Amino acid sequence: MVDNKKGNKYLLQILNSFKKKRYKQLKNIVRIFSIILKDRKGILGITIIVIIFCCAIFSPWIAPYDPYEQDIANRFAAPSLKHLLGTDNLGRDILSRIIYGARIAMTVSIGGVSIAVVVGVVLGCAAGYIGGVIDNVILWIADVIRAFPQIILILVLVAVLGPSIPNMIMVLAFTSMPQYARVARAETLSVKEEEYIFAVKSLGARTKRILLKHIIPNILPPVIILAGMDMAGMIMWEAGLSFLGLGVRPPTASWGIMLRNGYRYIRLSPWMIIWSSIAISMAMLGYSLFAESLRITLNPKESMEKQVGV
Amino acid sequence: MLQYFVKRLAWLIPTLLGVLFFTFSLIYFLPGDPASTMLGPRATPEIIKALQARLGLDKPVWVSFGKYVWGIITKGDLGESVWSHQPIYSLLLQALPYTIILAASSMVIAIIIGMILGILASAHEGSVLDSIITGFSLIATSIPNFVAACLLLLFFSVFLKLFPVIGAGEKGNILSQLHHLILPSFSLAISWIGYIAYLIRSTMLEVLDSDYIMTAKSFGIPMRCIAYKYALKNAIKPVVAVIGLGLGTLLGGAVFVEVIFNRPGLGKTIADAVFARDIPVVQGGVLLTAFLYVLSNLVADLSYAYFDPRIQYK
Numbered sequence: 001m002v003d004n005k006k007g008n009k010y011l012l013q014i015l016n017s018f019k020k021k022r023y024k025q026l027k028n029i030v031r032i033f034s035i036i037l038k039d040r041k042g043i044l045g046i047t048i049i050v051i052i053f054c055c056a057i058f059s060p061w062i063a064p065y066d067p068y069e070q071d072i073a074n075r076f077a078a079p080s081l082k083h084l085l086g087t088d089n090l091g092r093d094i095l096s097r098i099i100y101g102a103r104i105a106m107t108v109s110i111g112g113v114s115i116a117v118v119v120g121v122v123l124g125c126a127a128g129y130i131g132g133v134i135d136n137v138i139l140w141i142a143d144v145i146r147a148f149p150q151i152i153l154i155l156v157l158v159a160v161l162g163p164s165i166p167n168m169i170m171v172l173a174f175t176s177m178p179q180y181a182r183v184a185r186a187e188t189l190s191v192k193e194e195e196y197i198f199a200v201k202s203l204g205a206r207t208k209r210i211l212l213k214h215i216i217p218n219i220l221p222p223v224i225i226l227a228g229m230d231m232a233g234m235i236m237w238e239a240g241l242s243f244l245g246l247g248v249r250p251p252t253a254s255w256g257i258m259l260r261n262g263y264r265y266i267r268l269s270p271w272m273i274i275w276s277s278i279a280i281s282m283a284m285l286g287y288s289l290f291a292e293s294l295r296i297t298l299n300p301k302e303s304m305e306k307q308v309g310v
Numbered sequence: 311m312l313q314y315f316v317k318r319l320a321w322l323i324p325t326l327l328g329v330l331f332f333t334f335s336l337i338y339f340l341p342g343d344p345a346s347t348m349l350g351p352r353a354t355p356e357i358i359k360a361l362q363a364r365l366g367l368d369k370p371v372w373v374s375f376g377k378y379v380w381g382i383i384t385k386g387d388l389g390e391s392v393w394s395h396q397p398i399y400s401l402l403l404q405a406l407p408y409t410i411i412l413a414a415s416s417m418v419i420a421i422i423i424g425m426i427l428g429i430l431a432s433a434h435e436g437s438v439l440d441s442i443i444t445g446f447s448l449i450a451t452s453i454p455n456f457v458a459a460c461l462l463l464l465f466f467s468v469f470l471k472l473f474p475v476i477g478a479g480e481k482g483n484i485l486s487q488l489h490h491l492i493l494p495s496f497s498l499a500i501s502w503i504g505y506i507a508y509l510i511r512s513t514m515l516e517v518l519d520s521d522y523i524m525t526a527k528s529f530g531i532p533m534r535c536i537a538y539k540y541a542l543k544n545a546i547k548p549v550v551a552v553i554g555l556g557l558g559t560l561l562g563g564a565v566f567v568e569v570i571f572n573r574p575g576l577g578k579t580i581a582d583a584v585f586a587r588d589i590p591v592v593q594g595g596v597l598l599t600a601f602l603y604v605l606s607n608l609v610a611d612l613s614y615a616y617f618d619p620r621i622q623y624k
Contacts, residue, residue: 144329147328152580156336159584239457244581262460263570273460273464274464277460288451288452289448
């Protein structure tokens with residue numbers, strides 16, 4: 001009896017120290033951001049991301065024109081004071097369409113990444129924690145999805161299911177889910193054997209609590225880095241699908257559709273290609289810079305690993 | 311080592327079976343009745359019936375899946391196109407060389423330029439040249455290939471008129487084919503140039519920092535000799551892995567570039583079939599790319615394990 005109490009006391013001590021550690025983790029997040037803000041690349045990345053978010057949220061107030069207002073008499077206009085970036089094939093203001101295009105890019109990338117993260121982490125944790133047959137089945141599913149080049153899978157699935165924004169988000173999430181599952185599984189496997197998990201278990205904590213409170217917080221750092229890079233990838237896929245005519249439907253302002261129009265009228269006006277290329281690449285650059293400096297902050301030894309999708 | 315090889319190979323079988331099942335079931339993802347969706351609203355019931363029989367849609371799923379797999383394994387039979395009735399096998403075989411040439415040439419470009427840039431940057435660490443190269447490689451990795459293709463087309467074909475706009479060149483005329491190859495392969499290569507330059511730079515710096523380089527330095531071996539004879543040997547390892555991985559990824563990425571430059575490759579075949587709703591051709595193309603992708607990943611993994619024996623302990 002006495003021994004048991006002593007044992008409990010010891011376990012409680014471990015748990016308390018762990019709680020303090022978690023409090024420290026909160027502090028760490030603040031610290032991470034202050035380090036990122038000291039890094040030039042990090043500042044640049046965050047600035048770009050903030051600008052894009054502002055464009056997406058406040059587009060009706062920022063955009064100088066209605067992005068759907070046509071002015072056929074004034075098509076293919078070069079940049080001027082009236083239209084800062086010129087006009088497109090229907091005389092629509094390119095700047096306004098670029099600003100509105102941020103909405104589609106953000107919707108698709110945030111939607112896709114968040115679904116992929118949630119599903120991937122849940123599956124990966126389940127695989128790592130439960131093990132056995134479930135582990136093998138989940139690994140198998142992930143490997144089958146990864147056996148296709150991502151773009152081929154996205155292209156074909158979107159084409160079969162029909163092009164629409166929700167379908168695009170679901171397909172993007174589906175194809176990038178395996179990488180989160182893999183990371184989550186590997187981290188779960190390594191965390192599972194830690195002493196404090198054993199301690200919590202012997203105190204009678206349920207599996208759900210162990211997973212939610214103890215394992216998932218440890219998985220998050222690598223997952224957040226992956227998600228940052230994935231945002232860049234999703235922006236690219238959305239533009240690519242829309243470019244092929246399999247993404248957003250034409251009147252909608254999307255960077256990919258602008259590039260498509262620019263490609264179609266390449267001999268008449270260079271401006272659509274130039275501005276939409278800059279928009280797509282800047283958005284991707286912002287997220288990769290952010291992810292890269294996050295990686296350096298969280299894990300200084302690792303170098304840029306997986307960046308290029310295509 | 312052998313154990314790792316065997317394990318890696320054994321895991322391929324269920325993966326490939328899964329891949330087969332997935333491509334087979336693509337047709338069932340079509341909304342509504344697959345045959346009538348593919349043929350469009352003007353098809354008569356008889357035509358729909360005939361297509362259903364041809365695609366095996368009138369039989370239970372497992373029976374037609376079995377037939378599908380059996381046909382592929384024994385005869386390499388992928389069915390035939392819904393519209394042109396050509397066997398898919400020969401359709402893909404015609405397209406494949408264009409894509410392989412494109413992927414291989416862009417990989418060669420990426421490796422040569424990327425390595426030169428990476429070595430230059432690491433040799434002059436902290437200099438202006440280094441920051442220019444690092445900046446370039448960061449920006450280059452953020453340029454998707456379809457964006458690069460459009461920009462290159464705009465500047466080199468439309469403005470400067472140096473390169474042809476579309477097509478793959480005349481048959482039999484190697485010079486013209488090469489001429490048509492330059493822009494597409496550069497647009498595929500550009501993000502890989504950045505990636506490889508970055509990779510080489512960081513691994514070179516890491517290796518140059520290690521103890522045995524210090525020892526070599528203390529023996530008075532000239533820096534140039536150390537960099538090329540000792541450091542580069544180790545820094546090249548990750549590039550080996552990238553080559554295998556990259557070839558597979560480039561096969562997929564070729565879709566955009568082939569559509570933009572109108573090259574009759576694998577990606578263009580798949581994209582055209584997608585637009586024509588010719589699902590059997592899509593299935594065949596997807597299966598072939600997946601197969602090549604799995605193969606190149608396997609080669610990448612095995613060569614990496616071969617070059618770096620520590621990998622199996624991870």
